[in-house]
Amino acid sequence: MYSPQIVVEALLNGLMLGAIYALIALGLTLIYGVLHIVNFAHGALLTVAMFMVWLVCARYGLDPYLAILVVAPLMFALGYGLQRFIIGPASHGKDNGILLVTLGLSIIIENALLAAFQSDTRTITTDYSFRVVELGPLLLSFPRVVGFGVTIATTILLWLVLHQTDIGKAIRAVAKEKLGASLVGISVPHVYAMTFAIGCACLAVAAGLLMPSFYVSPKTGAAFVLVAFTIVVLGGMGSIPGALIGGLLIGVVEAASSLFLGDSLGQIGIFLIFIVTLLVRPTGLFGARA
Amino acid sequence: MTKPRLATLAIIVAALAVIAFAGLSGALLNLMIFMMIIALAAQGWNILGGYAGLSSFGHAAFFGAGAYAMAVLQTRFGVNAWIALVIGIALGALVGAFIGFLSFRSGLKGSYFALITLAFAEVARILANSWNFTGGAAGILLKLQTGLPYLQFADRRYFLLITIGCVAIGLVVSWWLEHSRFGAYLVALRENEQAAQALGVDVFAVKMKAIAISGALTAAAGCLYAQNYLFIDANVAFGSWISIEALFAAIVGGSGTVLGPLIGAIVLLGLGELTKGLSGGIPGMDLLVFGIILVLSVAFSPNGLVMLMKSLGLRAPAKAKEA
Amino acid sequence: MLEVKSLTKRFSGLVAVDQASLSVAKGSITGLIGPNGAGKTTLFAMIAGFLQPDGGSVSYEGRDITALAPHVRARAGIARTFQIVQPFEGLNVQENIAVGAYLHTPDASEAMRQAADIAKRVGLGADLTKGSSDLTVAGRKRLEVARALATQPKLLLLDEVLAGLNPSEIRDVLPLVRDIRDQGVTILMIEHIMQAVMNLCDTVYVLSQGRMIAQGEPKTVCEDPQVIEAYLGHGAAERLRAEQAHA
Ligand SMILES: Nc1ncnc2c1ncn2[C@@H]1O[C@H](COP(=O)(O)OP(=O)(O)OP(=O)(O)O)[C@@H](O)[C@H]1O
Numbered sequence: 001m002y003s004p005q006i007v008v009e010a011l012l013n014g015l016m017l018g019a020i021y022a023l024i025a026l027g028l029t030l031i032y033g034v035l036h037i038v039n040f041a042h043g044a045l046l047t048v049a050m051f052m053v054w055l056v057c058a059r060y061g062l063d064p065y066l067a068i069l070v071v072a073p074l075m076f077a078l079g080y081g082l083q084r085f086i087i088g089p090a091s092h093g094k095d096n097g098i099l100l101v102t103l104g105l106s107i108i109i110e111n112a113l114l115a116a117f118q119s120d121t122r123t124i125t126t127d128y129s130f131r132v133v134e135l136g137p138l139l140l141s142f143p144r145v146v147g148f149g150v151t152i153a154t155t156i157l158l159w160l161v162l163h164q165t166d167i168g169k170a171i172r173a174v175a176k177e178k179l180g181a182s183l184v185g186i187s188v189p190h191v192y193a194m195t196f197a198i199g200c201a202c203l204a205v206a207a208g209l210l211m212p213s214f215y216v217s218p219k220t221g222a223a224f225v226l227v228a229f230t231i232v233v234l235g236g237m238g239s240i241p242g243a244l245i246g247g248l249l250i251g252v253v254e255a256a257s258s259l260f261l262g263d264s265l266g267q268i269g270i271f272l273i274f275i276v277t278l279l280v281r282p283t284g285l286f287g288a289r290a
Numbered sequence: 291m292t293k294p295r296l297a298t299l300a301i302i303v304a305a306l307a308v309i310a311f312a313g314l315s316g317a318l319l320n321l322m323i324f325m326m327i328i329a330l331a332a333q334g335w336n337i338l339g340g341y342a343g344l345s346s347f348g349h350a351a352f353f354g355a356g357a358y359a360m361a362v363l364q365t366r367f368g369v370n371a372w373i374a375l376v377i378g379i380a381l382g383a384l385v386g387a388f389i390g391f392l393s394f395r396s397g398l399k400g401s402y403f404a405l406i407t408l409a410f411a412e413v414a415r416i417l418a419n420s421w422n423f424t425g426g427a428a429g430i431l432l433k434l435q436t437g438l439p440y441l442q443f444a445d446r447r448y449f450l451l452i453t454i455g456c457v458a459i460g461l462v463v464s465w466w467l468e469h470s471r472f473g474a475y476l477v478a479l480r481e482n483e484q485a486a487q488a489l490g491v492d493v494f495a496v497k498m499k500a501i502a503i504s505g506a507l508t509a510a511a512g513c514l515y516a517q518n519y520l521f522i523d524a525n526v527a528f529g530s531w532i533s534i535e536a537l538f539a540a541i542v543g544g545s546g547t548v549l550g551p552l553i554g555a556i557v558l559l560g561l562g563e564l565t566k567g568l569s570g571g572i573p574g575m576d577l578l579v580f581g582i583i584l585v586l587s588v589a590f591s592p593n594g595l596v597m598l599m600k601s602l603g604l605r606a607p608a609k610a611k612e613a
Numbered sequence: 614m615l616e617v618k619s620l621t622k623r624f625s626g627l628v629a630v631d632q633a634s635l636s637v638a639k640g641s642i643t644g645l646i647g648p649n650g651a652g653k654t655t656l657f658a659m660i661a662g663f664l665q666p667d668g669g670s671v672s673y674e675g676r677d678i679t680a681l682a683p684h685v686r687a688r689a690g691i692a693r694t695f696q697i698v699q700p701f702e703g704l705n706v707q708e709n710i711a712v713g714a715y716l717h718t719p720d721a722s723e724a725m726r727q728a729a730d731i732a733k734r735v736g737l738g739a740d741l742t743k744g745s746s747d748l749t750v751a752g753r754k755r756l757e758v759a760r761a762l763a764t765q766p767k768l769l770l771l772d773e774v775l776a777g778l779n780p781s782e783i784r785d786v787l788p789l790v791r792d793i794r795d796q797g798v799t800i801l802m803i804e805h806i807m808q809a810v811m812n813l814c815d816t817v818y819v820l821s822q823g824r825m826i827a828q829g830e831p832k833t834v835c836e837d838p839q840v841i842e843a844y845l846g847h848g849a850a851e852r853l854r855a856e857q858a859h860a
């Protein structure tokens with residue numbers, strides 16, 4: 001019923017939106033892989049990052065892509081503080097405690113934003129918001145092409161940080177063997193907080209990439225959180241390549257199902273993938289850990 | 291451990307009923323009805339999340355099943371309200387059994403279980419929102435007709451009494467749990483599933499029963515909600531707000547205790563109203579306070595208000611003795 | 614009563630149990646010994662149904678139970694203790710034991726009464742209301758045994774219930790094990806402490822690197838050169854001799 005060109009275009013645009021999903025999921029899966037916690041506040045933190053980008057752009061007229069350079073350090077600091085001084089101590093190291101504390105945080109953040117900004121949606125219009133890139137006969141959204149490129153670059157950067165820097169090595173050591181790492185003098189709470197901080201910085205990048213073509217309201221993050229969890233579960237909890245591939249896959253699935261089922265039912269595709277993955281293969285496509 | 295006696299529960303229920311007829315203003319009456327509905331939803335959550343240790347983030351699935359059963363059966367099929375209530379409760383148990391069967395077969399627990407329940411509730415929300423049968427995005431309006439057979443009352447105090455009655459049933463169910471083999475099995479599998487199996491506990495069957503009872507109680511809350519407000523849509527019935535309030539009330543009050551959900555619902559909603567009043571209606575302030583209370587209670591009183599009160603109560607006489 | 618035929622279990626490459634067979638006669642105390650990592654606990658887990666074997670079969674009272682779930686085996690009368698104790702942390706001692714007692718009575722007060730009796734029998738009579746985390750190591754091992762006993766088993770699998778106890782505590786537990794057998798419960802026990810094995814067991818099986826290398830009366834098995842060989846690598850031969858001198 002659709003011409004092949006429309007289908008291919010939709011799928012490619014989905015693929016590129018999937019890249020930004022992947023970036024959101026990257027932070028989540030990193031935090032899971034190292035801290036072994038499900039950070040339920042991830043979506044709300046994305047909203048925070050998006051509001052920061054919006055503020056920086058709306059107030060100071062900065063370009064949203066450049067705003068990443070301002071917002072990323074802020075989110076990094078916020079993430080560090082949250083894990084080190086709130087989530088860590090308040091949850092007493094219990095799984096259930098972490099789940100509930102991060103759930104509580106997400107509600108606090110969401111409603112604090114609601115109190116501060118009301119429920120209006122806010123957008124940033126740039127002169128490239130609706131620009132398209134021509135790829136042969138196909139028309140692709142410019143912000144999504146940029147998003148795709150920056151996601152790939154960020155993933156490479158993250159890989160380099162994890163493998164080439166001291167903190168990266170410490171993070172991987174803690175992820176593998178917490179006790180051993182603490183015995184050789186690595187401060188586990190510090191590494192946990194650094195990991196959380198890096199995850200939040202990834203959200204800042206995602207926020208900067210989303211804002212030119214998306215809107216933000218206090219509930220925006222909630223819409224992303226299950227998508228991000230789906231990606232993480234699909235790719236295997238804790239697996240970085242898994243998050244990347246899972247994100248791209250979900251982007252395509254979402255594009256396909258909203259093309260064929262319509263926008264509101266389209267979301268169901270993602271939830272069903274989520275449910276089926278959890279039921280059939282909870283270790284995901286790439287995860288080895290049970 | 292410290293278990294309340296049936297007599298204590300009877301006194302509490304009687305006190306609630308007395309308050310109901312103590313000449314509350316309309317607004318306070320409405321608040322109290324809402325408190326009882328949330329308490330009932332939380333009692334349902336508590337069976338699974340508190341006693342069995344399976345935290346659900348998606349109890350909206352059960353609440354919505356009850357609410358929609360109530361609305362659809364009455365408006366589309368002209369079913370009597372009381373019969374619709376019974377069917378709604380049964381549907382809640384059935385939805386519980388369905389989600390439970392799939393999740394427990396695959397051995398899901400902890401955060402995986404929390405996430406999958408959330409996903410099921412979301413799927414239900416999207417379906418109810420796009421299906422004509424359930425009124426689609428417009429929702430369903432129930433007909434106003436007062437009288438006992440319609441489970442609607444011109445004098446709202448009688449509806450409050452009915453909600454109190456349901457909460458009383460919830461209290462008795464929890465009390466029974468604490469004095470029965472089934473309840474002991476629930477706690478055993480929460481504490482150590484493997485050890486429970488070694489002692490002959492069929493953990494799958496026990497979990498299935500737990501989620502069915504849990505779903506039934508929370509669905510009852512959904513039924514009462516629909517009957518009280520006479521309007522539901524997908525975001526109200528299957529929205530995450532109810533999953534969150536059920537969980538919050540149970541945990542803040544004391545998860546895995548008989549009185550926890552009731553106390554939690556009263557305290558939370560009471561505080562919520564207070565902040566709404568104090569903040570002059572800034573949106574989200576009440577939920578903001580809920581969130582802070584949840585984090586604080588996980589941090590400083592992991593056993594909830596019930597235990598906090600008990601330990602304070604126990605410490606006070608001890609101090610008196612020292613002096 | 615229990616017949617294990619060439620059970621095999623692999624963990625990604627490692628063969629933890631390799632075609633091991635054993636049989637336990639009704640009313641006996643049968644020992645299972647072997648160096649660390651020999652696969653004893655894994656074998657127990659397969660007998661009790663917690664692990665599915667990759668090959669072989671388990672039959673109990675003449676019935677093949679290889680495919681049955683753990684709780685079904687427990688109901689049929691097989692109870693196990695865990696080497697790493699697994700108490701229900703949130704419950705006190707009496708409630709812990711009552712969970713076992715519920716297998717044969719749905720009545721709460723009856724289960725609690727039975728739990729108190731069993732607690733007395735294993736020497737936890739004074740600790741009924743203690744939290745399980747407040748018990749000593751010896752206390753927790755007793756709790757493991759008490760919980761298993763509460764299910765009124767016909768076959769009791771004990772996994773190193775003496776490990777971590779001091780000599781006087783061991784001397785207290787030995788009569789308890791014999792007493793349980795005298796009440797008609799068949800016992801299969803994993804034990805490192807040779808004093809106990811020599812003292813209690815009618816028959817002993819020796820597992821080494823997953824294979825059953827010897828069986829027989831405790832005395833003859835201990836003198837079996839293959840068995841001494843198996844232990845030597847771990848310096849256990851001396852320990853063995855020392856303990857024998859001790860006994
Ligand atoms: N779940 C598992 N996954 C992978 N390997 C396992 C698992 N359980 C046991 N093993 C391995 O199987 C082997 C046998 O372990 P098992 O615990 O059965 O030995 P054991 O004889 O009980 O030793 P011990 O005397 O120390 O209790 C060991 O090498 C152990 O590392």
Ligand SMILES: [Mg+2]
Nearest residue numbers: 653654655696
């Ligand atoms: Mg062992």
